[in-house]
Amino acid sequence: MSAAKYAVGIDLGTTHCALSYVELDADTESEQALQEVLPIPQLTAPGSVDALPLLPSFIYLPHATELAPGDLTLPWAEQTAYALGEFARSRGALTPIRTVSSAKSWLSHSGVDRRADILPQDAPEEVARLSPLQASVRYLEHLRDAWNHRFPDAPLNRQDVTITIPASFDPAARELTAEAAEQAGYHQANLLEEPQAALYSWIQGSMGEWRKQVSPGDIVLVVDVGGGTTDLSLIAVIDREGKMEPHRIAVGDHILLGGDNMDLALAHVISAKLMQQGTQLDPWQLRAVTHGCRVAKETLLIDTGQDTVPLVVPSRGSRLIGGSIRTELTRDEVRRTLIEGFFPQVEASARPIARPRTGLMQLGLPYAQDAAITRHLAAFLGRQTMAASELPGFRESREGASFIHPTAVLFNGGIFKSPLLSERILDNLNHWLAKEQAPPARLLSGADLDLAVARGAAYYGRVKRGGGVRIRGGTAQSFYVGIETSMPAVPGLEPPVMALCVAPFGMEEGSAANPLPQEFGLVVGEPVRFRFFESSVRRTDEVGMMLESWSGEELRELGEIEVSLSAERRNLGEVVPVRLQAAVTETGTLRLEASPVEGDERWKVELDVR
Amino acid sequence: MDHKTPSFPTRIALALSALFRVLFDPQFASAVERIRRGGVPISAETVQAGAEKPAPPPPLLKEAGPDAALQLLGLLQQEGRFIDFIEEDVAGYADAEIGAAARLVHDGCRRVLREHLTIEPVREETEGSRVTLERGFDATSVRVTGNVVGEPPFHGVVTHRGWRAGGVRLPKLAVGHDVTVLASAEVEL
Structure with a gap:
């Protein structure tokens, strides 16, 4: 790895990917390295290739007769069986049954087998489906090929690559991302949480000014709203031997709610308005309206002098003037739909409204049920009241505070180009802070909203080599295996489960926890499953700690984990006493291993099983 | 033919020197061009003689692809x-x-x-x-009109x-892509 010439950051997004890079020269001390964004060649129409800064995360699986020979030619490949990028997105909107989208959300959905060929979800029999893992591999392969095409002398597998993931990704989703990178031929790519990447990008972009904008004792709230997800993190700044050191102290839950939901919400407002006038929009027109709303929304949110933006729904046929429908989007509609719908003014005690799910819901993605980002934020801050209490230099968490008090806010994501939305969040937060006699939070300015994540990831590659400021933190959860207690079976009553802490909070990359003191008797050749839990609030539990009960908010159940003792050196059916041990790899994934009490064998515990 | 075919190493040396002469010696290049078209090799004198003939005037107008x-x-x-x-x-x-x-x-x-x-x-x-x-x-970027005198x-x-x-910055096209189809007809199945 010492031969790496570039640090490469990849934003593997739900709706778009981007790649940024920075040269790893001798001047690693500087925080001001020149950063570039790789234009990514991709199909923009059949037989037409253009290099764009963003690669839409869509794969289109065409019918054999659908395209002419050569229509899928890329600069580095004659023929491919699928289209990826802009053309896949535009064609896919017209034929959704052949389009893979939101693969990243599926990758983090523990309710499905993420290695099974399930995408597109509603594809007919004849379409060869992809697994969420395979789709991620293809995006990474495309980025790899684009890189190698541009830099034939510095292939990507020899560069220092960092791939970003939502801070809320569970261990299985992290491992699947690392596995996708491995399959795509990346050599030991690092994983980095997106809100951290956004902060790195801000530090780097501030040209050293960040030291004036934050100081020890600050708690920075990062609000990252992407196309499909909302990601929240808290980063505390502490003083270590005279130097400022940011510590990521908490991350929020995985919220499937993003900018695309907002455009869609506006499109439905328009659609309902036209319905009242007797015009029914078909799915093609609705898509055109969604696109129109995205543009109109930005105009109305940014330019305060305009009260309405005309919207024209184009005809699908060639009669453009005669067939188009004219309507308009008003400031009031945007305000009601977006500001009241997604960013309502709420109290600090507000919590997202959860409706009971029906069993059928599990088939699709677990979208956020409450669209109000401010309520999700209130819940996150309320849950993390104690997050900074153990750090040196932070006043013993304020008496009577009902939520942790951020002192600064960093926004990330294209929707925050509108100051109205970021101000709305800041107003909410400052209203909550004022009620508890805390000073208002500052807005950290100067963030690059679209490409910050990829840029920050490239910067992280340099940081790992000792240049620049590094955010500390380690894992933002503690992990537990569920142990069923022995009790007489009672029909209709599940045996109570105890949670045994196997990995403490805050494990740094490349470190291992102590092995569990408890031993388990595992039967050779018979896979054993454990229930698996995480907690983002229990910060002091040590390995081996047994929880007999907990409140619903404290622990969250993840997918099951499985360990299987191979019969290589042992007899089938033999019972082997083993201990479990957790470690965090250099890449940033959690690894659980079982090892016999006597002997040096090691078995990997699978985090992703169905 | 009164001389033998040159050996392979000689041919490599010949190819290299010919490459540079083709690039920097227009008359030599036109002689090579003639050989490539299947004509007989001609002596330096004939090349000289040919070069003195008035060349066909270069085209004044070009056709945009x-x-x-x-x-x-x-x-x-x-x-x-x-x-x-x-x-x-x-x-x-x-x-x-x-x-x-x-x-x-x-x-x-x-x-x-x-x-x-x-x-x-x-x-x-x-x-x-x-x-x-x-x-x-x-004069290409500024057109003067009106009282154009002096x-x-x-x-x-x-x-x-x-x-x-x-x-x-136009998108690159696949070789053989039919650009005369400005917009495909759409048929919804």
Whole structure:
């Protein structure tokens, strides 16, 4: 790895990917390295290739007769069986049954087998489906090929690559991302949480000014709203031997709610308005309206002098003037739909409204049920009241505070180009802070909203080599295996489960926890499953700690984990006493291993099983 | 033929020296060209003699290839419904209806121009301001009209700032891609 010439950051997004890079020269001390964004060649129409800064995360699986020979030619490949990028997105909107989208959300959905060929979800029999893992591999392969095409002398597998993931990704989703990178031929790519990447990008972009904008004792709230997800993190700044050191102290839950939901919400407002006038929009027109709303929304949110933006729904046929429908989007509609719908003014005690799910819901993605980002934020801050209490230099968490008090806010994501939305969040937060006699939070300015994540990831590659400021933190959860207690079976009553802490909070990359003191008797050749839990609030539990009960908010159940003792050196059916041990790899994934009490064998515990 | 075929190493040396002579010696290059067309090798004297004949005059006008034009037209249609708009008969529509469609066309075509071309004004001065054109001004980028007499410097008023394409970035096309299809017909199954 010492031969790496570039640090490469990849934003593997739900709706778009981007790649940024920075040269790893001798001047690693500087925080001001020149950063570039790789234009990514991709199909923009059949037989037409253009290099764009963003690669839409869509794969289109065409019918054999659908395209002419050569229509899928890329600069580095004659023929491919699928289209990826802009053309896949535009064609896919017209034929959704052949389009893979939101693969990243599926990758983090523990309710499905993420290695099974399930995408597109509603594809007919004849379409060869992809697994969420395979789709991620293809995006990474495309980025790899684009890189190698541009830099034939510095292939990507020899560069220092960092791939970003939502801070809320569970261990299985992290491992699947690392596995996708491995399959795509990346050599030991690092994983980095997106809100951290956004902060790195801000530090780097501030040209050293960040030291004036934050100081020890600050708690920075990062609000990252992407196309499909909302990601929240808290980063505390502490003083270590005279130097400022940011510590990521908490991350929020995985919220499937993003900018695309907002455009869609506006499109439905328009659609309902036209319905009242007797015009029914078909799915093609609705898509055109969604696109129109995205543009109109930005105009109305940014330019305060305009009260309405005309919207024209184009005809699908060639009669453009005669067939188009004219309507308009008003400031009031945007305000009601977006500001009241997604960013309502709420109290600090507000919590997202959860409706009971029906069993059928599990088939699709677990979208956020409450669209109000401010309520999700209130819940996150309320849950993390104690997050900074153990750090040196932070006043013993304020008496009577009902939520942790951020002192600064960093926004990330294209929707925050509108100051109205970021101000709305800041107003909410400052209203909550004022009620508890805390000073208002500052807005950290100067963030690059679209490409910050990829840029920050490239910067992280340099940081790992000792240049620049590094955010500390380690894992933002503690992990537990569920142990069923022995009790007489009672029909209709599940045996109570105890949670045994196997990995403490805050494990740094490349470190291992102590092995569990408890031993388990595992039967050779018979896979054993454990229930698996995480907690983002229990910060002091040590390995081996047994929880007999907990409140619903404290622990969250993840997918099951499985360990299987191979019969290589042992007899089938033999019972082997083993201990479990957790470690965090250099890449940033959690690894659980079982090892016999006597002997040096090691078995990997699978985090992703169905 | 009174001399033997040269050996392989000799041929390598010959190929290398020939490469450079073709590049830097036009007469040698034209002799090689003649051999390639199947003609007999000719002596240096004949080459000299041939070179003295008046060469055919170079063409004064060139023909622009249609590919880039068709490609740009396809993009304008795809993003801005340009052809649909121009081909439609506007006579029967009210201005408001045409205006609504024009918004779509304007929005899309503008996006195409912004993405694929860098268009900038030739003159930075605002229209209506007085300018002086020095001797040797570029007649392609500035067109003088009206009282065109005497010698520069000329003094006048900018009536139009002009436009210049600072850069063209059209998508690359697959070899054999049919650019004459400006927009595919769509058939919903």
